Each structure stands twice: as C-alpha cells, then as structure tokens.
Amino acid sequence: MPIEISKMIVHKLNIRGTGPILATSCIDLQELENPEEALNFFVTHIENSRSSGFVKKCQFWNLENNTIKNRVVNMIRALEDVESFERIFIEESAGIARKLANSMKNSSSRSDGSLFVILYSIDGQNYIGLIKMDPDSGIEVLDDLTIQVREDMLPSKKEKLHKAAFIMCKDDYVISDTHLFVLDRQQSTEEAAKFFLDTFLNSKILPGDENLTVAYQKEMLNMVKNELDPQYFMEFNRRFKRRLSTGEHFTLEEDFPPLIRDLLPENERDQDLQNLSRNIQNSLVRKYPGEVTGFTPVIEKITNRVIQSIDRTIEVKIAADADDELYTQEFLEDGSFVLTVYPEARMDEKR
Template sequence: MTVDDNLQILRMAINVIDLEKSEAKIASGIFPLNEENKVINRFFKEHYRDTRYGKSTKSCVFIDKDASVKTKINRFSEDISNDSFLQLSEELTNNLFTIMKNSSSKSSGSFFVCQVLVDGHENCIFLIKLDPKEGVQLDLEEMTLKALENILPDSNDRVHKCAIIRYNKSTDHKADLFVMDKQQREGETAKFFLETYLQAAEILNDNIMTRHAIKEVKDKMVAILPDVDANKIFQSIDREFTNGSRIQLDRLINNVLSDHVDNDKKDRELFIKDKTQSFVESFIEKFPDHQTSFTVQRKDSFIIYRGNKDQLYFRYTKAILDKVKIDNDQDGNTIIKIDKDIDVDRDLK
C-alpha cells in the first residue's frame, strides 16, 4: 500500500502571504476537497510524500515545550472542529507573515494549512508555502483554488517550504515534525523556517542513519536475492554507500537490484520497482524518525571479511580493490584470489 493510499486530507485552508501588503489574507472557510478535486488531492498528497521521504527533509524536535507553533497545534488538538481549524490556520499564517515581514525575505506566496490523517491513526498538520503562479490558479477575492490539468502535479519547483507536524505521535517516535526547505541550498538545515518560525531543531545524524541503512539493505537484499552470491551483493552495497556521498534509498535499492536481478526475469522492471518501494516503506516503518536521503558517513577505507565466531579475519584496503577477488565455488567454499602483483607474506609477531 502506498503513502497516497494511507493519507487522508481532512481539512485544508488557503492563505496568502503578500509581503507588499500590511497583513496576510486569511481563509474565511475550509477549502472543499471532494471527488471532483482529484488533481488537487493528488498534488498535496504528492508533496506530503516528498516532505516525508524527500532528499531535503530533516527529522526534527521542538526546541521548547512552549514553542508557538506547537502550542497552537496542541490547542487545536483539544477542540478539533472547523472553527478551531480556521483559527489555527489564521494564527499560523499571521505568525509566519510577521516573521517574514521583519526579515529580509521577499518570498511572497500562498500558504496552505492542512489537517491530515496517516495510516488511520496518526494526526498531523501539514504546512506548505507555495508560489502558485504556475500550476495553481488562485482567486484572491473568492479564495478559491483551481487546478490546471497536467501542470499542477509537476510544479515541484514552486513549493518553497513544507512541514509535517505530528500532534498525537507514538511515544516511541522521537521526531515531532519533518521539515523541508527547498529555498535552502541542498544539504543545509532550513534555518529560517526551522529555527525562527517552527522553533525546532534537527535530530539524528548521518552516521546513525548510515549504519542502520547499511544493515537493513544487507539483510533485505540477501533475502530478496537468495540465489545470488552474498559477497557480490555486498560489493554492490559497499559501492553505493560511498563515504561522503548523498544517497537516496529508493535509487540505491534500485541500483543494487539492477546489478543482480537476471535480465531474463519475467516482469523484471516491475519486480525491481515493487521491491524498491516495499523496502523504503518497511524501512520508514521500522525507523519512523529517519529520512530516506542522507549523506553517507562511514569508515570505509577497508574491506573486511569475518568468519563465524571470529575464527577468521581478512582485511584489505580499497586501494587494491581490483586486485582481490572473493568468490564461491560450486561446493560453497569461499575462494580468495589475490593478484600476483601483491606481495603477500605471513605476518609473525
């Protein structure tokens, strides 16, 4: 089941932040999301997915228990009604407008406040700041929204900032919110939106995510490809997890599977696509505070092989990667072949 299947947009309000004006234009009613608005529904669900799983997303916690945005959303959670939602939308919009007015920002745009339900039990407020000039037609007088077919779902470049804020999260989940800011240079923390407006800070780090991801990829790929030599799978995984590289798990899994799934396999591309999607979804389910994109941090200057119960330990530097071949014969024995150019001597101590 995909994120789109698991996501319901319960309410949405549309506001306008025009920094040339003295105040924000606030929604007077809830935007009707019904069967006739399939394109609009798809657009916002797509951006929810990008915010939750995207390469620019940060897992975060509120810095202060009295953070303004957190307090307002908690108050809404105690009185979930249309009037309460519109009040929340107004407060969140005015807060952002004031902060931007007092900053050097010139980035006007529309500001969408959505109440969403994920997996039938997790309630979130989803915030999107969008320049609606392409893909969305907004009537500023009536505050209505019209989707332009074949344009709206592709207008990713117009989405500036997004945040998913959990307000009934499980106690075993560390992240209070997920934040994306595409106006920041890739890889940077969204400081203005994150720190000033949301009053939040990033959690986790690339080293932890790298370690968890490598273990999960190794375990799952061996299970998915039982007929492939595990050493060959590990070589592909090792190549993908290059220290310092920015990776996306869906692309990485696709690459590893493409290396080893037989070209003659029936429905090969569909198999790879399904297994890739299944891996990403199960990874997020197991590590709900992680993102699927991060910078690899690992000490990977050596290749290491270890026998059961540590009876054998074999290590060599990646500088001679093409000089060492590890393979299995038909009886399952491990064959280590070292190029004759490498002078190998027994080390006696």
Template structure:
C-alpha cells in the same frame, strides 16, 4: 501510503503589503471539482516527505513554542464541534507569523500557505505547505494561448518550504515534525522558516553524528594536540568510521587522540576533554546518542585549502595519512604535501600530456 485529507485552508502571504490576505472558511472538500484536486495536494505532501532535504525535528523551547501551542489547541478540539473554528483561527495566526518572519528576513519569496489536516497511516498531522506562485500558459480549444497568473507549483515541482507536524503529546528530544527548508541558492538568506518561524531543531541521527564529529574534531582539541597532528587526527577518525560498525565516543575517541598528544600531555586523563567535546555535540543535537553506527555515505574527503581557497586538495577517506600521503607544515607557514605509493601518478600523466 494511505493519506487522507480532512480539512484544508489557504491564505495568501502578501508580503509586499502590511498584512496577509486571510481566509475565514475552510475549502469545501465535498465539492466534486475540488475532490479532483485532492490528489494534487496528497502528492505534494508525499513528495515533500520523500525529499532528501526533509529533516526530522523537534520543537525548540517546547513550553513557549508558538507553533507547538497552535498544534496543542487543534489537538484539544479535534474531536469536538469547535475544531473548524480553532483550525481556521490558528491557520490565520500561523500565516501572519510566517508573513512577518519573511518580511523581517532578506527573502522576498511571496506565495500562499496551505494548512492541511490529514491522516497518514493512523497518525494525524497538520501540513504547512508554502507554495510559490508560478505563471502558466494554457492552449485553448481554438488553439489560442492564455497566460494564467499565480498558478500553484505543478505536481512535479518540489516545494522549498514545508512542515509536516504530527499531532501528539510533545516531549523533549522526541520527534515532533518533519521540516523542509530548502534554499534556492548558496547565497540565499538564513533559514527563517525552520529557525524563526517554526523554532525547530533537527534531531540527531547516525548520519548527522557522523557529519558533525568530522566537522568539529579538528578544532576541539587544540590545547592538547600539535597543529601538525590535525591531519592525522582527521584521517584516523574517518578511517575508524569506515571500519567500525559502531562508534562510541567514550571509548573509541581516546585511542585516536592518545598517540597525537603533545609531549606535555602524554599522561593526561582525557575524560574531561572528551566530556567537553560531548557538550559541543549536545549543543547542536540535544538528543544525541554517543554510541552510533557511522554512516559511510557521510564520511567526507579530507580537504586541505589555501587561506584564499584558490588551491584545494581532497583525499579519499579510504587513504591513510603517512601510509598514502603526508602533510608537513613548515615554520614559515608553507605546507609540504607528499603523495606516496603511486598516488598522483595519474595526475602527473595528465599533466605531461598537456
């Protein structure tokens, strides 16, 4: 990967105070000492790009999107003498916007924002790297120890927030930027970085479509399918995902649904119901393609839980409901789970040994 940095500026978010600490000059990349630091930032950009949590996104509300407008201003002057002035001006505005978004969230994650103009294999990008402060310990020549405050994350540490924005003409439902908005814990606040700062939406992919349809199908056909048939619906969908190279919602969904319809809907034309389901998909991924290659790695287990989540049963998507196991809801609210063909023998042996 050929990655060349041409401009860089850093600002402190300073979120515990009313305003960030803004820089009015770019970092002098011709400085010999600073040139030695460039691989550090190149590596962080490449590491962010390779993280599994990095998402391919587009700007939402393209015409009014504030970050998109900043990028367009940089594009318009990138080959003129105004580029430094506009780059600095927009980087300051972007930093103020991010600091404001963090303050209005429940996060208190301070740090510095590096805004970097770079070229990657003939394409130009603006990188926004939020770097959280760390304390470091240095051993001096006389073997004394010095603590250094507010150090940047080491080259081996993964960033949690970054955006790599391609400088291009921005059209609806096309790639605009990579976004890394990784949460430090399951109880962390909502994604202020991706949603409220960048106002970006993830683009669809085979993996995303595979995951979304699994999560949505169970509650999308409540009116025409018996509650007792939901496990069968989920199982059949996952089975198809594992068996088929391509899945077409328009043609492959009806054969799964048809045998599970309530008696009163046996002859129902499913066109409208499937169209409503596609609208749900489009609401999440406006660029969705309804024919896609199911991602086997994204096909999840069929999971059944008690309402209080104290008990959870997982069934491999390779198992077939009715052939390998059976789920039977009772009128009183109980659910009977039957394991067939030897499934559960290992569990019984373990239980016996205990």
C-alpha cells in the same frame, strides 16, 4: 498507505502588502470542481515532499512556549468536538500564517505565496501539514486557440516545494522525540539559512547517524584544531577519518581519547579529556538536541581529507580509507610540508 485529507484552509501571506489575507472558512472539499484531481494535487505534493532527501526529522524546541506547537495542540484537543473543531482550526491556522509572514519579513526571503494548512492522516496517524506554495504565472490555450495568462498559479505536481512541515498529532510532545518532518530548501545562496525550520517552527533536527557523521567531522575537528600543532592535527584528522571509515559504532567517551592522547604536548598527555569531550558534546547538542555521544558512521557521508595551501593554489585530497602504507606526511622544521607517496599507489595526473 493512502493519504486521506479531511480539512484544508489557505491563507495568502501577502508579505509585500500590509499583512496576511486570512481565510474565514475552510475549503469545502465536497464542493471542489473535480475533487478527485484537486485532492490528488495536494496528496502528490505531500508524498513527494515527505520522500525528499531535504526533509529532516525534527523536534519542537522550547516546548512550553513554542507558538506553532501550542497552536497545533489546540487543534488536536478539539479534534473530537465536531462543533468547535472547524472554528479552532480556522483561528489557529490564521495565527500560524501570521507568524510565517512575520518570520519572512524579518528574513532575506521575499518569495511571497500562500500557506495551506491541511489535516490529513496516513494509516490512522493524524498530521497537520503546513505547506507554503509560491505563486507563479501560467499560460492557458483557450478553445479559440488564443492564450490567456493565469496569475498566482500554484506549482504543478511535478514541481518541488521548498517549505513544508508535517507535524505529527500526538497526545504529548516530549524532548528528544520525533514531533515533525521539515522541508526547508533554500531557493538562493542569499536566503537566510533555515528561517523556516529555526525561526518560524522553532524546531531542531534530531540527531541521527547520517547527520552526526557530518556534524562530528565539522565540530570535533574545529575543537581539536585549537588543541594541536598543525602536524599533529593532520595526524589526528587522518586517524579520525580512518576510524570512521571502518563503519564501526563510535562513542565520544571510548573512541576519542585514544585518537588524540599521544598527539598532545607531552606534559598534557595524562590529563583528563572529559572537558574537551564535553565541549565537543555541547557544540553538537546546540544543533542536534538529544543523544549525540555515539553514532554509527555512514560511510557515504565521510569526506576526503583535504590538505591545502593558505592561498588555495595547492590542494591534495586523500580518501578517508586510504591505505596508510601508500603514503607518509610530515612537516619539516623550516615549515615545509612533505607528502611522500610510494610506488604501490601508481600515481597519475588527472586530465
């Protein structure tokens, strides 16, 4: 399925200056020097970015008032009008660049660059690509064997991009449907988390088996930890991880209550667990809009259980699918924690 590029424009974000430097015309694809190589440069970046493991399937949030979605819709509506499309494409892409520059100025990100807005198609499906490319300097060896510094060079085809969105051109954007694919890699630990995905695009990652496997281990365990004594929470965690490691479809309604009910205080064991289930669901929906009450666990995303002292000087890891018959664990009345590992486990100290 070859990628066909039909329209392209670039705006400089200029976040260290007074404001974006906005193009007033599209790049003339027919007049490019070595057009085949130039277009291949962008096609390769699109292909590599789309296949990256960092790309998330997303939907626009706040559909009625979503700025980026509305600007893309204006472009889509003008696609069939040859006379007005280029003007609208230029205007709307400039508005998108202004929003990205403002979003960056209000974040901790200071990686200036250029925003390419590209209309392309794959197998008849149109996309609007938003690709942020960070500037770099390069060294060119001239014919006389001297060297020349080239400023503001675009990243080579071999380099990985950090910020890009590939927006599907659709007749209608509806809740819980795939609207776009987002690449939002962080360049440093100090960078504000996901400003590109959250603030600029105002989009949310759609729930899927892989990200729900990760999210349930975090959100459910955080909720349940407040409901159980440490010993019983540890047992719940063991049961939950073992249940996930079977790989069988998990539903909040059917599979959660049996894991926790007999671990609750005796006077609470007959309670309706719907409120706790609903709190878990609401916590998940805030991050993953859509259906989050059921998923098929992805085994590779199930983490080991970690038992750790409060000062982190002692740590024990137990695999989610560890055989229950190989060990027992318990808290004593004096607060001691006892982990007994039976001879069949054949314990050894790692070097």
